[in-house]
Amino acid sequence: MRRRYWIQGILFVVLVMLSYGLFENTYTKDYVSVMENISVSSVDKSDSLYKEIEQKAPSFEVEPQNAKIHKVWKKMPGLNGLEVNVDKSYLKMEDTGEFNKEKLVYNETEPEVTFDDLPAAPVYRGHPDKKMVSFLINVSWGEEYIPNMIKALKKHNLKATFFIDGKWAQDHVELLKMINEEGHEIGSHGYNHPDMSQMNKEQITDQITKTNGIIKSIIKKKPEFLAPPAGNFNKYVVNVAAEHNMETIMWTIDTIDWDNPSKAQVMNRVIPKLEGGSMILMHPTKVMEDTLEDLILKIKEKNYKIGTVGNLLSENRS
Structure with missing residues (x-):
């Protein structure tokens, strides 16, 4: 009985070896190589x-x-x-x-x-020959307008970069998760909207690490970009951000949407100045909720793509 099992075991091993040889023989490899290079050989x-x-x-x-x-x-x-x-x-x-x-x-x-x-320095725009622009959406308030802004972006299959305040993130965890799940890029806007230009290195470090920690705990990703509130920064902001592998992001065009402008005013502030590499600053406001789709359509009409800050700052042409 044991001898029969022993013989069966040997036969099984032999069959496995034969099968392996059948699929890994020289002729099979040569055939695959020919198929892979058929397009090249036709040149x-x-x-x-x-x-x-x-x-x-x-x-x-x-x-x-x-x-x-x-x-x-x-x-x-x-x-x-x-x-x-x-x-x-x-x-x-x-x-x-x-x-x-x-x-x-x-x-x-x-x-x-x-x-x-390149060394650490603030970033105001992408390359002017790149037919792309970016929406920078700074978030410290205005959560009631975000869902409709997201809908407008989704309708046109676009991604923006949202710069999130750390305190806001703590108070609106589910909304931040939703922004992230929709595929938008998440940056840091500091914690509790401070004037970072008036801070020393230690205070700035605390702002960056605290906000990064909060955002990462919610979406499992650390921000790669920092937008100092109100665009206020000093040399420590740029250098500390770089130490944390982050770029300090400013803007090319400002909608000034926080000053309660009309839709026409927002469009006139953006479209005449539009060019390749532009970074367009906005916030979750009523006027942007109402104007965003019109802005998207006008930008597309001028044959510009709309991408995230990460895409805009890459050397890729699209």
Whole structure:
């Protein structure tokens, strides 16, 4: 009896080994390799169309731009360049056999100096050649207007960056969770709306660590951006934020929505100044609840995308 079980065990092991060999043999690997490279092998580099794309590619390419400390806008991101992918462009044009610049395929190329390479400095805008803007929503009050603002953003499949006051977060845990669950970016707005420009390093450190701790305990993520209340900061604010791997965010365009303007006034404060890389400051107010969708539509009409601060400050072109 034991001998029979022993023989059965040997047969089982042999079958497993044979099965493994069947699926991992050299011929199978060669077949997979051929399938993975079939698109590459179909590129005929001797074709006159391929050579034409190679010849014309440099005239369509764009050099990457380095991040820099601007004399006015301070810390500014760079922008990836564009390099023609000749193989993929050829495959898109192969069916007609004719060169078509609209079918060119590009790879993005990184600049030598990126945003992360720069020293600590306040950030007022993204790169002007990037066709994107961001909504900065500073939250210390106005919770009654947030749900409808979220609905307007959701309707257009957009994400904003909400800078949350630590005290407000403690008092409105579920609302903060909802903002986060909707996929919006969460930054810090300090604790209890202080004037951080009047604080020393220790006080600023307490503001940052306290608010970060509160927000992280609620949404399980630490903020990467700090928006000092009322835009008040000193050198300690920027440096302490950097020590906590945070960027100090200001703004490019201010809606001044806290001063009870009309919808027309808000639109006139934003749209004429709009350009690539703009960061648009607002708050949860009645006028923004009523105006946000009109603002979104007008910005889209001008062919700008609307993204988070994180997206805006990346070197990616979109």
